[in-house]
Amino acid sequence: MTEEIKNEEQLNFLEEIIEADLAAGKYQQIIARFPPEPNGYLHIGHASSICLNFGLTKKYPGYTNLRFDDTNPVTEDTEYVESIKADIRWLGFEWKNELYASDYFDTLYEYALKLIQKGLAYVDDSTSDEIASMKGTPTEAGKNSLYRNRSIEENLDLFTRMKNGEFSDGSRTLRAKIDMAHINMLMRDPILYRIKHAHHHRTGDKWCIYPMYDMAHGQSDSIETVSHSICTLEFVPHRELYNWLIEKLEIYPSHQYEFARRNINYTVTSKRKLLQLVTEKHVTGWDDPRMPTISGMRRRGYTAESIREFCDRIGIAKRENIVDVGLLEFCVREHLNKIALRRMVVFHPLKVVLSNYSGDGEWLESENNPEDPNGGKRKIPFGRELLIEQEDFMENPPKKYFRLAPGQMVRLKSAYIIKCEEVIKDNNGNIVELHCTYIPESKSGSDTSGINVKGTLHWVSAKDAIEAEVREYDRLFKVENPSSEDGDFKDYINPVSLNIVTAYAEPALTESSIAEKFQFIRKGYYCLDTDATSEKLIFNKTVGLKDGWKPAH
């Protein structure tokens, strides 16, 4: 019975492996790690990996370490270290230990010596080109290096001198001695250490030789006794080398498991490409709201909850995929609908004069969020002259047009029902103003008019409205998968991914803070941008409302 209930839960393949390992008593707890290289900002793909690793060790006994894979000093920087830590925390996760592969450089060096002593590694004087040309191809065996059979003593001496800085960059490498005819290219005497006289963000100038990924990653996992080392599919061929090194080094046997990285349409998630967008100024920075980076999504107004929900919904598997960005947007709307404060903002104003409204105006009340009974209310000024959206009026409306038209009535949200009496045009025939009458008995909350209207419009009081800059974003790329198209991915950048409009907002918005999320009624979800000042309101469009009405033309 209990087994049946348990079986109803759908596990992904990693959870199945973990549950089997736990059930077999192979591990008492599972240890995972999130291993970013500090050479770029985290993006939505990393979010998926973070949710996976940290989520697994939340679900099962154990913990996740944060380990920076900082073995290439020329591309890495502490700016990235800090942004990565901030992004993980913002997403809602906390690591057990903050670790760096560079912390293990001494140990890794000892491991290299051990390999040399076992006759399993050698110093190669070949140039980069020579090594490449002797590597063979997937269908052709490679050739042994001229230096492959040096004595252990000579290798020890040369490697020590490499470490001591006696040789120039690129002049020598330490290579594993495996098999140049191996079917797996990675096993054809892979390079373990290379010379780089470069300043490292943590170890400074202590080292001039640095381990390659394969010589560092699995060993770091092992040092940390990581039980489940989860990475993406392109590392599948590395697993053989990962295991070979652990076996020869006789160290703790961590295991590598691979899953398919998540791709999202109309964007790119490759740090190299994202870096290019930043350095070539196609966007304003790593946190440009159009970027699929965690910092960009945060600035755009996406919530951590919605990103976690998205990662949860797309799941994990081993097959190639392109997730529809629409699902991400659904998750964002789903959360924002619950928490966003409703406000009224008119983007393309059309003046409305209420010919039968006298007096200086009045303050009306409106709920902050109809989804939240405890959300409270706010005051909105109402007056004789109002602004509505140009698109909410049509002189010759199609059928089923619920908005304003000559002789037609609509409700102004939280205010009165109005009727369009007259259309005022300029000399060119453009509509510049509407003269309407309002129904005094139709006041929101105390409506005794008995009139039912289909349409409700958002509006602002003309004299009380405040100007705000609104930045509206569209997808960064014109095609679903820019990386798979011919030519450069940058050829497919959407030239109109940013549209700036000056809008007219109700006064309550003056008090906005960056932490608040808004829904501009009938428009979408918005948030204050970091560029905003006390003099100038600037909002980012997070995502639009689902739009259920399309005029038939």
Next chain:
RNA sequence: UGACCCAUGGUGUAACGGUAGCACUACUGAUUUUGGUUCAGUCAGUUAAGGUUCGAAUCCUUAUGGGUCAACCA
């Protein structure tokens, strides 16, 4: 012309030899002082061909399609 990984509606993901399910999208309808939300419903899928079996998305074979591998990157 090798090896490895993968193949379920438009998209993502389940079903572990026994009724192909869930979510997003799209489309209907109801409700609605947001053409939003909510609610109800509809359309739509096992790459192909063989084989094993009482029974195959699932196991086997072959084919087809996609991805990965020849950086002193990770």
